[in-house]
Amino acid sequence: MNCDLLVKNGRVVTAEGVDAADVVVKDGRVAALLSPGAREDVRADRVLDAAGKLVLPGAIDVHAHLNDPGFTWREDFAHGTAAAAAGGVTTVVDMPLQNEPALTNAEIFARKHEAVREKALVDYAFWGGLTGDNLDRMHELHEAGVTSFKVFLGPVSPDYRTLDLGVVREALEIAASFGGLLGFHAEDYSIIRHEEDRAIRAGRTGRPDFLRSRPVDAERIATAGVIELARATGARVHICHVSHPEVAELIRRARAEGLSVTGETCTHYLVFGEDDVLERGMLFKCAPPLRDSAAREGLWDYVVDGTLACVASDHSPCAPQEKDESEGAFKAWGGISGIQSLMAVFFDRAVHRRGLSPSLVAARLSEGPARIFGLWGRKGTIRVGSDADLVILDPNRGWRITEESLQYLNRISAFVGLEGKGVPETTIVRGRVVWSDGAVRAPFGCGQLVRRRGA
Structure with missing residues (x-):
């Protein structure tokens, strides 16, 4: 042969x-x-x-923000995919926001592809964006080949839009007609905005105030609403970056009912906690926020049993000055760079520290992502x-993660020192x-x- x-x-x-x-x-x-x-x-x-x-099969990072085109002072496809390759990620599913413009129709899909195609070191796929005014473009995005559609229920950057559940219901009805997948940043907008405003009015803008403004209640309520709409419409839904076992339990129960509900968590929720935010600062700021140590340990049970079938990075890079908290924690950039450390960190914590099989790494970094995001058969396993x-x-x-070892455009990460x-x-x-x-x-x-x- x-x-x-x-x-x-x-x-x-x-x-x-x-x-x-x-x-x-x-x-x-x-x-x-x-x-x-x-x-x-x-x-x-x-x-x-x-x-x-x-x-191992190459990892598929289903949740990454490579910021190209549009915000390339934070990251670009060359640096982002080099970091992916260095970390064992062979396919990146790139988010539609932190792009200019956001990927909300087939024309923008084609333009984005043209902008990044000569920069990519690994394979890549695209999320489509849902901003409320493009529901009539969902079919064309699906035909263009997006893996999924991203919805924000919580606050989001000005280049994107938060959707209410009425719009979400209509979007789910459309998605159900062609088997599309909607992925959710599931935090309740009204709770978060109220808590932020209340803290700011009282002059409380420190690290503890940021954490209190995004309680697990907000994540749990938003996730429960999405599950109810999945039940009503029969659509496929995916809960992104689950931070707490109470949220994962909602997904487990929905799946036990036979609903098409899947979930992911991220390595930072499995490794770090709220004490890292309080003691070490804005490098550890993300949304949903890091939770307490009991929640962190509890998430592992749902990773092991497959409720959380994907572990992703939610790679969300920024320039160093965007992590400055001199004007308070609310104004600092919320996001953690983690695509390069995804496989190494998950392997170490799962295999060496918990005594789990390397098969779990293949299941959660490769097979689960491929099956959920429509890449199975080509990606996600090692078979003929x-x-x-x-x-x-x-x-x-x-290994020890250092700034010098990172391939990111901006060599900062909460994982440095691990x-x-x-x-x-x-x-x-x-x-x-x-x-x-x-x-x-x-x-x-x-x-x-x-x-x-x-x-």
């Missing part, structure tokens, strides 16, 4: 298990999985020896016929090595647009 690439001697990880196997790659896809000793007839143009290491999106990871090699074990050493996209030995190994522009299956 002639092939382009042979990854030999590794232990291949899927959501189903970990098995010793050699991966044969031809024309960008997995051509065969061979048991040890069965590769004598394989003739490969390139051979990578993964002895002592794991071979799938794209050869592979990560060779040394499970016992230690230590663990499990380094994604080599990242392969469709059979091509894009990152290895700490450096980019392919030309920018080799990443490709991936459309939802059926588009």
